Amino acid sequence: MVTPGDSPRDENVYFNDPESGAEMARLLSQDHLITKGMGGLFSERSDLSGIHRILDAACGPGGWALEVAFTYPEIEVVGFDISRAMIDYARARVQMQGMDNADFLVMDIQKSLDFPNKSFDLVNARFINFLPAAAWPKLMQEFKRITRPGGTIRLTESEWWYFTNSPALENLNAMIIRALKLQGESFTESGRFTGVLPMLGRFLLDAGCASVNYKSHVIDYSFGTEAHEGFRRDAAAVFKLFQPFIVRMGVATQEEVNQLYERMQFEMLKEDFRGLMLPLTAWGEKL
Ligand SMILES: C[S@@+](CC[C@H](N)C(=O)[O-])C[C@H]1O[C@@H](n2cnc3c(N)ncnc32)[C@H](O)[C@@H]1O
Known part of the structure; x- marks a missing residue:
């Protein structure tokens, strides 16, 4: 886990x-589920004319960035992340696939x-x-600065994402939201939600966008759907990887988390299991 230390990365709130290789593997498989579930790379627009250079922040x-670069060879794509391991991986993919329109930092x-x-x-x-x-x-001021006038700023978020009839999954989800709240990563008073979704429009206006557009997406990962197996694996990875964070923030004991984790895996395999994820894309044109 991230521990206090001297380098900027060690102070990171992630x-x-x-x-960690496990986190990278989780993000790689999650990326496929989400991009597919959202109907593709840019499901809110079909016209990319006038777009020559794209940045993917915390990629x-x-x-996503590699798929954009592969699909649109005429567009230059830059991605950045704090993780040296993930950036090395992305760069290796660029080399392997012989792309000359993608760069990672x-x-x-x-x-x-x-x-x-x-x-x-x-x-x-x-x-x-x-x-x-x-x-x-501060980030929105930076996005405002680096986007050209007439360019687009595009944010996609989801409320912590397991809307479900599985009590164990719901409880674990709530524990993560509480741990995030304790770390200052919440926009709600109650801490029942992270509350990031209603903030997206505000962020875009702060970033100098004239107006805000939204597209919501529904990913059904109930038992029997195409997405079920992928999300079942995602939940297994998420709630394994996030256990130390939940315990460290004092939201539950390791024993409580272990028990819920076992129950969650059982409940997600039941035929009556229901689950939805609802990502929201908000975008605006910078003045
Ligand atoms: C939830 S993941 C999302 C990754 C990607 N945007 C996606 O949608 O698949 C968050 C990413 O933020 C990165 N991250 C964490 N702290 C960061 C920081 N301070 N600066 C840049 N990236 C950071 C993590 O390494 C991780 O790759």
Whole structure:
């Protein structure tokens, strides 16, 4: 896990160790589930004319950015992440696939971004709600600075994502939300939700966008659906990897988490298991 230390990365608030192979594997398989479940790379638009340079912030191992670069060879794609391991992986994929339109950099999203003013036509960020609430305004100023006038800023988030009839899964989900709240990663008073979704429009306006557009997505991972097996594996990985975070934040004991984890795995295999994930994409044109 991330422990206090001297380097900027060690001070990072991310809930898992970004250098761990397990976290990278989790993000790679999650990327496929989410991009597919959202109906593709840019399901809200069919026209990418005028888009020549795209940034994917906190890109993980680069799943989305690599697919964009592969699908649109005329577009230059840049991704950055705090994880050296994930950036090395993304770079290896670029080399292996012989791409010349993708680049990946190690960078900290909580610092000034090392890109010139107005250097991107589209700035994308998906699932960065690990950021403390207090860190968003500075990031939005950076997105505003690096997006050209007329360019697009695009944010995709989901409320912590297991809407379900499985009591164990619901409980574990609630524990993560409570742990996030304790770490300052919540926009709600009650701590029942992270509350990031209603904030997305505010962030875009703060980033200099004239208006805000939304597209919501529904991914059904109930028993018997195509997405069920992938999400069942995702939940197994998420709630294994997040156990130390839940316990460290004092939300539950290791024993309580272990018991719920066992029950969750059982309940997700029942024929009456129901689950939905509801990602929301918000985007705006920068003035
Ligand atoms: C939930 S993942 C989302 C990855 C990717 N955007 C996606 O949708 O598949 C969050 C990513 O943020 C990265 N991250 C954590 N702290 C960061 C920081 N301070 N600066 C940049 N990236 C960071 C993690 O390494 C991880 O890859």
